[in-house]
Amino acid sequence: MYKISIIVPCYNQAQYLSEALTSVLNQTYENWECIIVNDGSNDNINEIAQKWLDKDFRFKYVSKNNGGLSSARNAGITVAKGEFILPLDADDKIGHNYLKLALYEFQKDSSLKVVYCKAEKFGDEVGDWILKPFSLYNLSKKNMIFCTALYKKKEWELAGGYDTNMIYGLEDWEFWISMLKNDGNVKRIDYHGFYYRIKSSSMIKSLDPDKEKYLYKYLNIKHADFFVNQLGSSIELNNDLEHTRNDYRRKLKSKKFVIDVFLNTFLGFTIFNNKNDLY
Known part of the structure; x- marks a missing residue:
């Protein structure tokens, strides 16, 4: 029975953490561990995390100096015991059958590298989150796989982890390109299993033009082969x-x-x- 490691980075999001962890605790697939990563938060995350550590032995806790989202995910995955990884941001949620259904797809098809699902928005905005279907060509133009997708830990290792140079955002896009640009299949299951919180302020909304320019330039240089293959020189x-x-x-x-x-x-x-x- 495969173990799934759910990685929950948290930076000043303690007010949402319990909601995210409740969605983990309610999973119908039970062979999981959930690693909460305190990325140098200034709030009461220690107090909240301890309650969950006391509630269920499957919850684990890692504390580190602030290094950004990529650094926090890498720290959690490094100590993860599971063969499969599912990142989950501290302000989002997952549906109770997500782990079970996603893992089933891997058991059916060994060529898969990533399995994700349909998504819904909640919070300041509600409704289906409509994203383009996956293809390498579509991925070369814009990311359509949110962070909360299931993949094998060995793929994280082969991709070199989440790139800490993507300090201002778009780290998921870069990670999927690193993992998928050469081979491997992707499956989106017909299940609303991811709930994405919409807030008035977020990292992506605060991305100013200079930071955005830096990120795109870095992506273009690092993955020049991928973009040329898909979009032309x-x-x-x-x-x-x-x-x-x-x-x-x-x-x-x-x-x-x-x-x-x-x-x-x-x-x-x-x-x-x-x-x-x-x-």
Whole structure:
């Protein structure tokens, strides 16, 4: 029976921690351990964590100096005993069947590297969290696998862990690229098993343009092979852009093209509105 290690980093999120840990305790799959990682919090996480350590022996506790989310996850996974890892942020929750259903997919298909599920938002915003389906091409443009996905600990080791240079965010995106860019399959199960808390302030919302530029530049350099394979080289992209610009320049010199644009945009809109007036 496989053991799953659930890694819960916490930095000044103690007010949400018990809700996250309750969702872990309620799992129908019971062979798990949950490692709470205090990443240098300034709140009462020690007090709250101790209550959970007293409640169930499967809860463990690690305390460290603040080093960021990647560092905190790595610290928890390093001491994890499970063959499988499931990261869970301290302000989120998981559905009670998530571990059971995700692990079942690995048992059916040995080619899988990552299993995740459907997600819902809660908190300041509610409803389904709609994300694009996984493909390497889609992954090269934007991340669609949230952090709370199941994978084998050995894959974390092969990927080199979560990159601590991604100090401002997007660490999940970089981690999935490292793990998946060369081979391996991904499965999203038809189950709402992840609940993502929406708050007025968060790390990703506080990402300013300079930090975002740093992260994208770092990603482009580290995974240049991946982005070139999926999106083409910068030379190709620049040539395609130049071809598009030249094509529009030629069209704008054509009177017929300008007239057609005008008619489709303005006259067509007017006719459409007039038709609506008839009913």
